[in-house]
Amino acid sequence: MSVIEAKALNLTFQSNDGPIQALRDVNLNIEKGDFVSFIGPSGCGKTTFLRCIAGLEHPTSGTLTVNGMTPDEARKARAYGYVFQAAGLYPWRTIGGNIRLPLEIMGFSKSDQAERVRKTLDLVDLSGFEKKFPWQLSGGMQQRASIARALAFDADILLMDEPFGALDEIVRDKLNEALLKLWARTEKTIGFVTHSIPEAVYLSTKIVVMSPRPGRITDVIESTLPRERPLDIRDSAEFIQIAHRVREGLRAGHIDD
Amino acid sequence: MTKAGPILTVVLAIIALWYVACVPMNVQETLTAAERAGVAVSPEGARERAEMGRFALMAQNSGVLGGSWSVDRARLPAPHQIVAELWNSTWNEEVYGRRGLVKSGSLSNKSLIYHGWITLSATVLGFAIGAGLGVLLAVGIVHSKTMDMSVMPWAIVSQTIPIVALAPMIIVVLYSFGIQGLIPKAVISAYLSFFPVVVGMVKGLRSPDAMQLDLLRTYNASKSQTFWMLRLPSSVPYLFTSLKVGIAASLVGAIVGELPVQRGGLGARMLGGSYYGQTEQIWAALFFAAAMAALLVALIGWIEGKTLKRMGVQA
Known part of the structure; x- marks a missing residue:
C-alpha cells in the first residue's frame, strides 16, 4: 500500500531573478514501512520535496497524497513527525519538556504525556536525561532528543531533513545504527534527506537520486541489502555496488549542466 | 574584586575634576565672600570683577581661592557639599527636623x-x-x-x-x-x-x-x-x-x-x-x-x- 504518492509533481519558486524550478516532473511511490533516502547535491530539491510531503511547501502542479489525503490534511491529522537539521530544542524547556511539547499542543492527557515521554526517551536511549536542559547535552544527544520529540505522538511517518548533517562522523555512525534499530522496532515509514552516499546506502530500502537545475529524480534504487544491517555491512561487495550506482546516478545528473 | 580598581579610578578622576572645576566656576562668589569677610581682593567691588575673565581673577587672587569649595549658593557646589546636603535633607531632616518623621510622625515635606x-x-x-x-x-x-x-x-x-x-x-x-x-x-x-x-x-x-x-x-x-x-x-x-x-x-x-x-x-x-x-x-x-x-x-x-x-x- 502506498503511503506517499507523487505524480507529475512540479514546483516553481518566484524569485527576484525570475522563476526557479525547484521540482520538475517528480513521480514516486513510497510503501508502508519503507526507509527512503533522498540524495543529491544542494539545490536538487530533496528538502523541498520533503517539505511538500509535510505540507510546508505547496506544489505548483501535479498530485501528492499522504495516507490518501492531501499533505495539508495529513499535516492537520498529525500524520508525520518531522526532524530538522538542527535539533531546535527549546532552551527554556527540559529534555522531557521538549518531548512533551507536541503532546501538550495535541492535547494528550497528563498521565499519557508522562508515559510517552518515558517511552520515547527509552527508545532513543536518553533515559535519565528527562530533567536536564538542552545545553547540558552533546550535539548528538540533542539530535536524539529531537527525534524522540518527533516520535512522541506516534505518527506512522517520520520525515528527517539531514538530521545528522551537523554531527561528526563517529557520532553519525552511532546514530545511523540506532536509527535502524528504532525503525525495526517501530515499523515506521521514513523519508530521509542526506548528501552522504554511505549513509543513504546503509539506511535505506529505497534510494532516490536527485539532481539540480531543475530539481528532478534521476534514479530510484531498490536496495537489495537485508533489513538487518550491522555496521560492517558497509564493507560488503553488495554495499559497494549499490554505492557505486548512486555515485553514477549523481554524476549523470551533473553531466547535464 | 578585579573590577573595583578601574571603577574606583574613574570615580576618583571624576571627583578630582569636579573639585578643580569648582575653582573657576565659583571664583566670583568666592571673591565676594572673601571681600565681605574683610580680606583684600583685587579689583575691589563685585561689579568690577564681573567685567573680568575667570582665569584673570584666579591669577590675581590665588591666595583666597581656598574658599571655592565652601561657598554658599555656589554655581558649582563641591561634591562634599552635595553629600552634606543629601545627608541633611534625608537623615537629619527626618530624625531631627521639626517636621521630620521622628517628631511629627509623617515624612517632612522638606526631605x-x-x-x-x-x-x-x-x-x-x-x-x-x-x-x-x-x-x-x-x-x-x-x-x-x-x-x-x-x-x-x-x-x-x-x-x-x-x-x-x-x-x-x-x-x-x-x-x-x-x-x-x-x-x-x-x-x-x-x-x-x-x-x-x-x-x-x-x-x-x-x-x-x-x-x-x-x-x-x-x-x-x-x-x-x-x-x-x-x-x-x-x-x-x-x-x-x-x-x-x-x-x-x-x-x-x-x-x-x-x-x-x-x-x-x-x-x-x-x-x-x-x-x-x-x-x-x-x-x-x-x-x-x-x-x-x-x-x-x-x-x-x-x-x-x-x-x-x-x-x-x-x-
Missing part, C-alpha cells in the same frame, strides 16, 4: 525621602501602565499586519515630540477632566516608557526562526499555542532589556511631570532649587533621582536573573 516617594509612586504606576500597554501593542503588531502598518509609525512619531512641551498639555487636558495629582504624572511616565517596551517586545516576539515556526506547523499548532509556547518565552530576554530602558525613562517622565505642577516630587525640588539659587538642593535631588533610577534598573536586573535562571539559561 528628599518625601519627594522621592512622590516621584517613585508616579514612576512605578506609569511604568506599569506603559509596560502593559507596550506588551499589548507589541502582541497586536506581531499578529496583525494592519496594526503593524498603523500603530508603529505613530509610536515612533510620539517619541519625536519633546516631552517637556507635551507634559504641560497632558496635565492641563487631564485637569479639565478633573484628574490631577498622581495620574497625570503616571500618564507622562507611561508615554515615555511604553515605546522601548513595544520595540523590544516586537523584536522578541519575532525572534523565533523559520525552523521553529515550521516545527509548530508540523504539529498543526494554533496561533495562540504558538504565542504561549514559542513566541512569548523567546521574547523574555528582549522584554527585560526594554523594561530596564523603560523604567529609567519612566522616572524621567515623572520628574518632567512634576516641573509645571510644583506639588512635591524630585522634579519640583529641582525647579524650586533653581528658583532660589539653591544649587546644592538641585544637585542633591539630581543624585537622589539617579540613585533611584539605578536601584530600579538593578531591581529589574535581579528579577531578570531569577527568571532566566528558572528558564534554564546557563548560569
